[in-house]
Amino acid sequence: MGFRPHRPSDENLERRCNPKPCLNHLASGQSSSDPLGDRPVWDSIWKANVPQKIRVFGWRTATNTLAVLENVHRRISTTRPTCSICGSAEEDTHHALVECTLAKALRHGMRSVWTLPPESEFCKSGKEWFLIMITNAAPEMRVKLMFLFWRVWHHRNNIVHGDGKASVSVSIPFLQNYLSSFKDANVTLGSSKGKGLLYPSQSLVSSHVDVSKWLPPPAGAVSVCVDAGWDAVSKRAGSGAVIRDDQGSIIRSSWKFHPYCESAEEAEAKACLEGLHQLLHTNRIPGILETDCQRVVQTVTSENFDRSHHHGVFI
Template identity: 25%
Template sequence: MERNNKRLLQQESTSKNKQNSRIWHQVWDLNIKHKVKHFLWKCLHDILPTHDNIFKRTGKGEPWCRRCGESAETLEHLLFFCRTSEQIWKTFPIQWDGLEHLKGSFWSWWESLQQARERADGKAHIEMTTNLLWHIWKARNNWNFNLINQEGYRISQYAMADWFEFKEANLLNTCDKPENTSVLNSHDKTAELQQQHSTIIYTDAAVDQQRDKFGIGITARDNKGNLISTWSIPTSLKGEVATLEAHAIRTALLKALKENWTSILLLSDCKVLVDKLNHWSEDLSDINIILRDIKTLSSSFWRCTFSFVKREINTCSYGLAKFATNLVNETRWKNSFPVWTSTAAQTDYLAVAS
């Protein structure tokens, strides 16, 4: 199939297409990391240093794919046809079945992919797919230079987690824009909510992609800023970053019930989840199953409020979540806390109270 596609599409002249400024505008318009855009730019110019390209331009080395050894490592083989890449695509949640016949020419495949912009969430799907291409390239380099072999489904998971982390970071940056008056008043709103609840709980989740470790961090304090309890919880739950954040919120509610806290303000730096919880609508997504549990648990309290907090004032829970990725068992601190935990929690509190 790879050879047939190549023969068919080599008949096309792409020189005219490569002058198409619209394609380049669409590349730079994507909301992805700059290094991924640069990678995509190299792919579209077919100057990525694949073994086949290096061999053709320098005569050095071998053109063959070192992962499968079955074909020359062209750009298209690397991204689509290699057995490892095929396994990655099978586990990726977004499928482009209608573009199968174009895989022999990356330019033609990418050009047709842009038609998805016309559908709902189409641009986001293109961005996620571009991030997957980047992670396929990274995995190839890990094997060629470090002899580190990663399973296809894990590469797919890493690509999705990386994209969601980038998306959430962009949401936080957007919130920092001066013209966003709702965010300008966010500190006042959070400070007011804290006075209305006796227990304030911060949650966060962390992913260590290199070691495939996941962690949850929970910080609980009273409305005067005094630490009550903190948790670092390693978890085997895998999935999108938003799913891990939802799991962190549910875990925090279970801890609060066990402690018999009755009036809680739960703060998360995952704005998408907070918005979903505060503007509830049913759907059949996996994450909604967790959110439904959260809504049910929240009704067990006399008062339970969900509110968004920016990452930079959620440093304690984030630190606890990162620490959890190094643990085997759950760790809790109560009454006596590590210095770094106390310092971070105090900083978070003062950032809202000031």
């Protein structure tokens, strides 16, 4: 659901949190609802070192175009603006991301692993509270805040529109791994465009990334390289396969979305299966299947019957 940006009145901004003088220019010329404005404060969103989808979320938050119930009520008067999660107040953007019991629970949990600003700095400093907060924050803190608010919004939507099974306790390690993986990807790939891992590895234990050189298959054979990514919260996964000849030339490639996988091992197993399917289409044999999942390799090469919940993939 989309909304026409609501143009706040800069003259009536409340200053309960005493924002720093560097934001005094918020009251001049343009409002945060003008996405084409050239105010330097917009760099705090569009140049933040976060994935592009989180930048877009930050822009929607700053321009008050999230589908919170207050915005819905303004356009559909029969809709109640009261928060459907805690019921304690009308759901505006600040309530959904900061004041709601759900937002407080995740923020409290993240304090056990992240250093976050004191609660007093999360107060509502007016309609531009989000821009004020992230612009005043140091670059590293700004990244954490944008990740945190984005995840709160995910939980809110899961309760209001989904099955409500998203767990706050799971989101704590998820955000840790996501931020760590994104930083590693940027360092390794030299990315400056906000591109990161869609499904960060849940087994990440080190910031060191070991890049091995690809070894070609024997003459006349082809190599089938597969890999998968898995999200422990949504149970969704994605897989990809690349088939190369002994000269390194790509013969065929594919990717596939898996709406549900019980584990990372199941996602890797389905990636192997997809790679074999693609190999059949090439009519090129022999083929060497390559995967980085030791559990799958052990299961496929073992003579014992696999009794795991994803044994059907190996049959």
